[in-house]
Amino acid sequence: MSELLAIDGLTKRFGGIAALQDVSLRLGAGSVLALCGANGAGKSTLVRILAGVETPDAGEIRIDGEPVTIASPQDATRLGMNFIHQELNLVPKFTALQNMALGYEGAARRGLLDRRAARRRAKEVVGRLGADFDLDAPVQDLTVSQRWMVSLGRSLMREGARVIAMDEPTASFTEAEAERLFSIISDLTAGGVAVLYISHRLDEVLHVSHDVTVLRNGKLVGTFAAGEIDRARLTREIVGQEVAELEAIPTSEQPLEARPVVLSARDLAREPRVRGVSLDVHAGEILGVAGLVGAGRTEVARLLFGADAPTSGTMELDGKAYAPRSPYDAIRRGVALVPEERRSEGLLLQESVAFNISLATAKENRRGGLGLLSPGRARATAREMVSRFGIKVASVDQPVGSLSGGNQQKVVVSKYVRAGPKLLILDEPTVGVDVGARGELYAIIRDLAEAGAAVIVISSDFEELAFCERVAVMREGRVTAMVDAAHATKDHLTSLCYSEEAAA
Template identity: 35%
Template sequence: MKLELRGITKRFGSLVANDAIDLTVEPGEIHALLGENGAGKSTLMNVLYGLYHPDAGEILLDDRPQHFAGPGEAMAGGIGMVHQHFMLVPVFTVAENVMLGNEWTTGPLGFLSQKQARAKVRELSDRYGLQVDPDAVVGDLPLGVQQRVEILKALIRDAKVLILDEPTAVLTPQEIDDLIRVMRELAAAGTGIVFITHKLREVKAVADRITVIRRGKVVGEAAAAASEAELASLMVGRDVALVVDKPPVETRDVALRIADLVVEDDRGSTTVDGVTLDVRGGEIVALAGVQGNGQEQLVEVLLGLRPAERGTVELDGESVLGRSTHSILQRSVGFVPEDRQHDGLVGSFSVAENLVLDLFDRPPYGGRLGMDNAAVADNAQQRVTEFDVRPPEPAAPANTLSGGNQQKVVIARAMSRPLRLLVVSQPTRGVDVGAMEFIHRRIVAERERGTAIVLVSSELDEVLSLADRIAVMYRGKIIGVLPSGATRDEVGLMMAGVPQEQAQQEALEKPSLLAGLDADGGTA
């Protein structure tokens, strides 16, 4: 089935999220929709799926105009969508999840027929090599297999066009390989696929055609042979350096020492299980792992946001366990939280005020007589210039800035004074390639000043390019520490729980599909 979008426009008040977008997906084609977060990719697909109604333009399937009043009509028309955040019930089996909203019944009384659902799951699983057990409980499955369940839900409804929205966000490299194989199987059988992503390497590995959108508009089309640098330039509108320039590490004394740390989450489950790790001044140690393996709770303990059940955390030989976040930050610790809007900024406060959130009660910004507004304004002017915050208006509320510029404010605050330790969690989440380049440079510059840096990132390319050492976390434990220069396959296998020596051997014997692409998008 051929999909065509003509002149799709969608507005939210004064914001034009989609501006006269044209897109054609042929049967059996994998068409990548590439753009940074906020570019309008997901909005466009939500229009196609009937979740939003376009303000202008039309949708055509096999040259026939369509008017979807909701997702039910879109599914009936042959459109399937796998959302970035899975829409599954964890306590249900695969078959039960697949049946939801599409129940099979048997007999005159209309009893649910799980037998039919299981049979259909097995049939499609075998046909496309999905390898999904219909009787497995979804909550017990790895994330990569849960994603296959989402794909099965769409296929069982006879989807002819499948939308995959940021499908690799929580997958290991090996699970991404499996997804690419499934996508190719589906395309070979005639399914058209819209692959929404901001990851250049994956686009090049699987796409037949690439459409790039920026700020709600189509800015170009490219073939899969285009380099990553060319694609990045289209996304941002200028040339971007994709390789981090990082001189050799010159480590100093141990700044942060973690020993036998045990932490529980809010439900009382152990999420950090006996972690021991040293971080020296002048090095970047990355905590790599699929989200949900204890990294978040470990960071919270380091910053005094969560108590530990057992163990020690020392900064320059002094215990910081049990101290308040304010007390820890005053010990020359900088912090970039994972969620800038929830934990990093007060949106209604000005940029200037946000830049001193952790220093407002200390000279030169404040004291017993209150805050010195002139000093706060002078600091803001310096930081806005130094960190290229746009627009350069310190008095503007922080929530009026774009995501990338909000992140620059958080980074500027964390790095605005001499540091002994910097903890950065997901530093480039939701920012464009240009802002990413800038943030990476600042992190490396902080390393050169001798600061000990703990990096938490779900972006494996970011981990590999920035880290001097990589501590891989799996189910709350550090299962190995890899040096700079480790391959994405080694790290990816360990993220899935494979022991370090075995991962290194398997990475040599069976490299992933993405391992063959270099940083510039060519073949290695």
């Protein structure tokens, strides 16, 4: 296996903070190198340097043994490197085809886009991916997994790709979609393409990669052959210590049926994704929601939060009629949603940590008879939440967009915890979050439930639903099973997602 990409002594500092310190790695043609590490370990900085977005302070990058300078994204493209970022960087109002054609020089004639050539190439790529999205559909109307396929398709539009970096590629994929991606990766590597694979899902890292490089606090921990390291050891290398396994622990000594129902939904519908959903969530309960992508999980969350209105059905909150007219109305009534797309729907990336944390409780940060916002109170609130949730920031005045994924997620969660919700809904709360930060988020969720709040956790990672008291399984817009903690194994939940069988 020939050495395609070599990095030696890569170092990058932001102010007085070292994001990377003397990092070296090797990536061979036709191989998959997994890059693992906690949020803030330096993975994103390394990828941004390879993509020409950041400039290293020291170190050397070589392609085919020759030193190269990557001063811009155009340089990276010229060298045959493609990047699929976790945030995807798609244009929401453009169609899937238009997004895939961005930067596709193979469809240019006299400086103009050859639409027929672009469509022809896009159809070839979509067929190769086995994807099911409409090329003429606006990206904003696609599911998260379909958007990721669009982004992957865009990288495959160009001929001559030599290195493809994939950041959290399966975060919103079903098991079948993930297996299809692994097959695509196998095809790519068989053709000599090198893949840099970044994921917090350690089982798939060990499954798909040849080698695994671990970073911790900006430093290289080591590179390990995937066949010679197991999940437990890989977790220790990433975190630096043992990490406890998830287990279901009741958040109240009272049996579930003895606790008051916080939210009750009956026959909620909004075609085509929600077709008659009924469920109850009790005080102090953590209710998991499992299902395949497209089963209607996120759509139900949006109905509960007032982001969409049901076409039929009823809801009650604390025994009173509940029909939120908007998310603001839902928050005012005590219902909060941490969305799946945290960067576009849960945060204002250019604003400070303090500003974002205070968004859901702005009225508490007002002063004087005119009701003006108090920046001092907002900062004090933010410092309290930063300390409480262990959010790693240099200052609460730091733009939230500069934080790692796990710390951004903690900001979103803290924003709503600060509001003291009766019901907190978390949609894919640990996407892009490392194993250490996941444990911290689980502790936050459990503390909230122990204080009496009702919590709904929607997740495609069925293993993380192990700490829920019950798990509702959705299939084709309906709740088809309700499983207690003792039976909520990954295999059982997966089988229920494909089966019409109902379980009590």
